[in-house]
Amino acid sequence: MxxxxxxxxxxxxxxxxxxxxxxxxxxxxxxxxxxxxxxxxxxxxxxxxxxxxxxxxxxIFASPFSTSTQNVKEDALKGKLFLHRFVTQYKLVSFDKESEILFRILLLEIFSNKGLRERFFEDFHNKNIKVLSEAFFIMMQNNLIRSSDPMTMSYEFISTLFYIRFQITLLRFDSISTTNLSTQFEKHVDFFWEGIKV
Amino acid sequence: MxxxxxxxxxxxxxxxxxxxxxxxxxxxxxxxxxxxxxxxxxxxxxxxxxxxxxxxxxxIFASPFSTSTQNVKEDALKGKLFLHRFVTQYKLVSFDKESEILFRILLLEIFSNKGLRERFFEDFHNKNIKVLSEAFFIMMQNNLIRSSDPMTMSYEFISTLFYIRFQITLLRFDSISTTNLSTQFEKHVDFFWEGIKV
DNA sequence: GTCTATATCGCGATAGAC
DNA sequence: GTCTATCGCGATATAGAC
Incomplete structure (x- = not known):
């Protein structure tokens, strides 16, 4: 203090x-x-x-923009629980006041700043794709989920997270309640898991 | 001319x-x-x-921001073909030069303009959710897809479309190739359908 | 309907006293 | 390290001649 x-x-x-x-x-x-x-x-x-x-x-990029990479190899074996943890992390960041402000600056200035665009793809998108791909790959090997392209699966998974966060950011800017969207994170994990589990 | x-x-x-x-x-x-x-x-x-x-x-909102609502009730019976058509429409709009410019203005000014935010939710989000929910509901009734909440399913479906479009808009701003992302639309339909078909 | 000229304002930034 | 005072610029907008 x-x-x-x-x-x-x-x-x-x-x-x-x-x-x-x-x-x-x-x-x-x-x-x-x-x-x-x-x-x-x-x-x-x-x-x-x-x-x-x-x-x-x-x-902006020093902050935990998305998630902390833990030991994916172990956690991936837990299947749905891994996804749940991943999303919980993402959700926490989405609702963190400081992160919210930084995310809004990112969105506001992303077309004015080429470095910002590049780092969006690198730090934000690719980093998440990498972690998730690794996890999904392990889940496939262990027959926890259906076989598919891990990259595509990861892309599908994080795109929804981004959209939820985008909408949260918009609503909170107008001080509109985000309770509905808050539950969307859990719905996402449930729905997604139903679609990929064996 | x-x-x-x-x-x-x-x-x-x-x-x-x-x-x-x-x-x-x-x-x-x-x-x-x-x-x-x-x-x-x-x-x-x-x-x-x-x-x-x-x-x-x-x-911005007069343009076919998303898709034209055709006769959903008939087309939904075609299952995956409906989704494929929906996405093709979305893809066309995403790559249309004029729509691209308008979409970029939307993203650039959405935090400066409350009306823009509101119409994003109404015209862009809710409208698509409505059409898709109706279609998914019909597919469920006809046992084409697994039973689930149509709204959640719709949300999951369009969130990926938005994310692809967002990335396309970013890349094209820097004149970077979007061929990879272009195929992501079809991958999305395939992956999504695998996850919901009975 | 276009021009020149001008008014007024808010902006980023600097000089120099304290 | 903060202040007052000021500079130069580019912005939106208007007046009035052609």
Missing amino acids: SPLSTKEKIKLAAKKLISELGYKSASVRKIASDVGIRESALYNHYTNKEEIFLDILQD | SPLSTKEKIKLAAKKLISELGYKSASVRKIASDVGIRESALYNHYTNKEEIFLDILQD
């Missing part, structure tokens, strides 16, 4: 404003105003506006 | 620029410049910048 430095305050205010207005509209003026300092004082902590954004970008 | 009126040219140029830069950065200056007129001349056709955007918004 150490008090925030001015630089940390700036980053925090910038995160919030950018996640609500987008980078362009989140002006240095507004950021400084939210922190409670003048614009000129802000330049003692960051050389320019873009530096603040780059600092925030670090957080 | 009738020549475009100045107003149509403005709308076209604005669409392109907004889909690339976002509303805020697509300045009246740039729009007018692309059309080949001065900014002041533009105001003879639209009262202000927002009017142009509102005009474009009409197109």
Whole structure:
């Protein structure tokens, strides 16, 4: 609970404003105003506006954007339980306040920033596909699920997670209840498992 | 092939620029410049910048954003063929140049525009859920697929379509090949059908 | 319906006093 | 490290001549 430095305050205010207005509209003026300092004082902590954004970008992919890779090889043998754990992790991240803000910034700026697009595919998509593919492959070998292409199966699995998260992000932006969507995560695991189990 | 009126040219140029830069950065200056007129001349056709955007918004949901609702009751009896047709339609829209631009504007501005968010849920999501639910329900009644909640099944089905389209939109923005993703549509139908057929 | 010229504003950023 | 003051720019928009 150490008090925030001015630089940390700036980053925090910038995160919030950018996640609500987008980078362009989140002006240095507004950021400084939210922190409670003048614009000129802000330049003692960051050389320019873009530096603040780059600092925030670090957080986006440093955060557990999706899931922590545990020991897949063991857990995959548990079949449906593995998927359930994976989704629980994903769900937690989806509802985490900080992650929500960062996810919104990702969506808001993904067309303005090529690096963001690339890292979306690498860190977000491919990483998840890799973990899931490995797990599904093991499940197939152990005859827990029907034989199929593990990559396709993984793609099908995470696409729904992304869509749920996307909708959650939209609804929460308007402070609309997300209880229905919250249960969609479990429905997804159940439905998906019914379709692949042997 | 009738020549475009100045107003149509403005709308076209604005669409392109907004889909690339976002509303805020697509300045009246740039729009007018692309059309080949001065900014002041533009105001003879639209009262202000927002009017142009509102005009474009009409197109977003007027366009076949998803699919045309045919006679579901008959077609649903065809089982997998129905899904295949549905996805083919979705795929066509995803790769249509005009629809691609409008979809990108939707994604770019969805957090800046509450109406856009609402219509996303209504016109885009709910409409598709409704059509699919009806079809899945009929398939269940006719014992073509396993019994389950039609709404959940529909949600699972379209979430993947959305994710594919999202990725296509990202890749095409960087002029990256989308042949892999293109086949993902068919893989989706095949995989999904395997999981629900009786 | 287009032009030139101009008004007004908010933006990012800097200089220099304290 | 913060302040006041200011600069230069690009934005939306308007007035009025042609």
